[in-house]
Amino acid sequence: TVPRSKGLRDAEHQRASRIPSQFSQEERVAMKESLKGAIQIPTVSFNPGEFNTTALAEFGEYMHKVFPTVFRTSFIQHEVVGEYSHLFTVQGSDPSLQPYMLLAHIDVVPAPDQGWEVPPFSGLERDGFIYGRGTLDNKNSVMAILQALELLLIRNYIPRRSFFIALGHDEEIVAPGSISAGVRGTWGSEDLSPPPGKGCPARLHVDEGSFILDGFIPSLKKPFAMVSVSEKGSLDLMMEVNMTPGHSSAPPKETSIGILAAAVSRLEQTPMPNMFGSGPLKMTLQQLANEFSFPANVIFNNLWLFWPLVSRLMERDDITNALVRTTTAVTMFNAGIKVNVIPPVAQATVNFRIHPAQTVQEVLKLAKDIVVDDRVQFHVLEAFEPLPVSPFDDQALGYQLIRQTIQSVFPEINIVAPGICIAQTDSRHYTNLTTGIYRFNPLYLQPQDFSGIHGINERISVQAFETQVKFLFEFIQNADTEQRPVSHLHEL
Numbered sequence: 001t002v003p004r005s006k007g008l009r010d011a012e013h014q015r016a017s018r019i020p021s022q023f024s025q026e027e028r029v030a031m032k033e034s035l036k037g038a039i040q041i042p043t044v045s046f047n048p049g050e051f052n053t054t055a056l057a058e059f060g061e062y063m064h065k066v067f068p069t070v071f072r073t074s075f076i077q078h079e080v081v082g083e084y085s086h087l088f089t090v091q092g093s094d095p096s097l098q099p100y101m102l103l104a105h106i107d108v109v110p111a112p113d114q115g116w117e118v119p120p121f122s123g124l125e126r127d128g129f130i131y132g133r134g135t136l137d138n139k140n141s142v143m144a145i146l147q148a149l150e151l152l153l154i155r156n157y158i159p160r161r162s163f164f165i166a167l168g169h170d171e172e173i174v175a176p177g178s179i180s181a182g183v184r185g186t187w188g189s190e191d192l193s194p195p196p197g198k199g200c201p202a203r204l205h206v207d208e209g210s211f212i213l214d215g216f217i218p219s220l221k222k223p224f225a226m227v228s229v230s231e232k233g234s235l236d237l238m239m240e241v242n243m244t245p246g247h248s249s250a251p252p253k254e255t256s257i258g259i260l261a262a263a264v265s266r267l268e269q270t271p272m273p274n275m276f277g278s279g280p281l282k283m284t285l286q287q288l289a290n291e292f293s294f295p296a297n298v299i300f301n302n303l304w305l306f307w308p309l310v311s312r313l314m315e316r317d318d319i320t321n322a323l324v325r326t327t328t329a330v331t332m333f334n335a336g337i338k339v340n341v342i343p344p345v346a347q348a349t350v351n352f353r354i355h356p357a358q359t360v361q362e363v364l365k366l367a368k369d370i371v372v373d374d375r376v377q378f379h380v381l382e383a384f385e386p387l388p389v390s391p392f393d394d395q396a397l398g399y400q401l402i403r404q405t406i407q408s409v410f411p412e413i414n415i416v417a418p419g420i421c422i423a424q425t426d427s428r429h430y431t432n433l434t435t436g437i438y439r440f441n442p443l444y445l446q447p448q449d450f451s452g453i454h455g456i457n458e459r460i461s462v463q464a465f466e467t468q469v470k471f472l473f474e475f476i477q478n479a480d481t482e483q484r485p486v487s488h489l490h491e492l
């Protein structure tokens with residue numbers, strides 16, 4: 001017989017208080033319409049201090065309108081932080097259980113119309129998909145978290161474990177002093193230590209930053225859930241060349257633009273070293289090894305022998321290349337004042353995403369050694385070291401809760417593997433609060449969908465959004481456990 005594992009709760013308790021994640025047709029229509037309404041509010045972050053404040057204020061009112069029960073429940077405290085971020089404190093019935101935090105962000109990156117099949121802030125539904133900026137990054141999470149809570153409350157749910165919902169308005173802005181995630185203002189300044197009365201630091205923390213990945217690795221037969229237990233660092237480096245302006249009829253051998261363009265070209269043509277094998281990727285691939293078809297399964301089960309081949313193969317694709325090295329992206333270039341004036345200054349900004357085996361300083365030095373031109377000045381605009389790896393063993397409550405919820409909501413997914421987020425998330429601001437920081441969006445993601453994030457035709461299927469709500473509906477209840485989850489039920 002299958003030994004009855006205590007699991008997260010014993011069966012009797014689960015049956016007595018578990019609320020099934022089944023939604024009426026009316027609720028399903030309402031949740032997708034709520035997401036569409038959220039997408040239609042253009043909460044765009046442009047640059048530090050440059051937000052669409054009208055849209056951000058409108059979004060705050062919109063949440064009140066579509067989630068009335070959340071806002072009128074006595075054990076839920078809502079605070080506006082930094083004018084446009086929102087912190088919900090959901091007080092559980094058992095104060096001995098450490099709280100956790102769900103994180104998402106309201107702001108989105110700009111979306112020029114060109115290239116979009118539908119206007120990027122229309123929220124139009126087409127062929128089962130809702131299109132718009134923020135459908136994957138990250139209004140889907142904002143709305144799914146609040147929608148799940150609203151549906152639970154309507155069903156008289158009372159949480160045992162307290163939790164926070166932190167909805168930031170400046171996640172897409174990387175700037176010194178920004179109050180990313182909005183909660184920083186609540187928790188205090190840099191140290192993020194919770195003020196009195198906010199309870200003990202969060203026990204775990206779930207944010208955007210990975211997905212159920214489908215089709216990212218050739219010869220990997222089926223999709224798998226990657227829970228990002230760390231994230232790459234970042235370095236925003238502004239390079240500048242200054243020269244005496246003059247008449248373009250008698251130009252110098254090189255202008256500031258030419259000097260800087262050559263420096264930038266050298267950076268682009270000299271990739272940072274391949275660090276395969278010195279980060280979480282090797283562990284991810286080892287967990288996936290038996291999911292690959294022959295001969296890949298032999299290769300990934302013998303990385304001690306085949307790692308040089310694998311590291312080279314990973315370089316071929318932009319996304320998997322981002323897993324094996326620090327990436328270099330020249331994202332801004334500004335220079336010149338008039339066609340007949342020698343340009344006094346040229347500036348280029350390079351966005352490095354730092355592999356966990358490197359540091360900001362190492363990347364900065366490598367960049368200087370590649371540019372090798374004293375006329376190019378280096379200005380560090382913003383930098384974050386790669387994050388520490390969060391625990392993902394059987395005793396790691398956060399990881400196991402995510403894993404358990406994946407297995408119940410996505411029974412077809414039989415691999416849940418730890419990995420690294422190639423982008424940055426607001427979770428980097430919370431390392432003072434917990435070591436259990438996990439990044440996972442309960443959505444299938446295919447490579448073509450990834451190109452919609454910060455790109456064109458960002459979209460989410462209606463079904464995927466409904467399942468995301470279901471995941472959170474289940475996760476919040478699963479988090480009520482007071483025991484450590486059993487990560488492996490005994491098989492027959």
Ligand SMILES: CCCCCCCC/C=C\CCCCCCCC(=O)N[C@@H](CC(N)=O)C(=O)O
Nearest residue numbers: 171172173174208209210216319422423424425
């Ligand atoms: C071995 C398996 C293959 C792994 C493939 C990974 C595919 C990509 C998966 C997830 C990437 C996560 C992207 C969503 C989060 C993006 C959050 C974001 O845009 N952050 C900003 C924040 C900022 N302003 O810095 C960013 O620029 O990173």
Ligand SMILES: [Zn+2]
Nearest residue numbers: 137138171208
């Ligand atoms: Zn995001």
Ligand SMILES: [Zn+2]
Nearest residue numbers: 109137172454
């Ligand atoms: Zn983003």
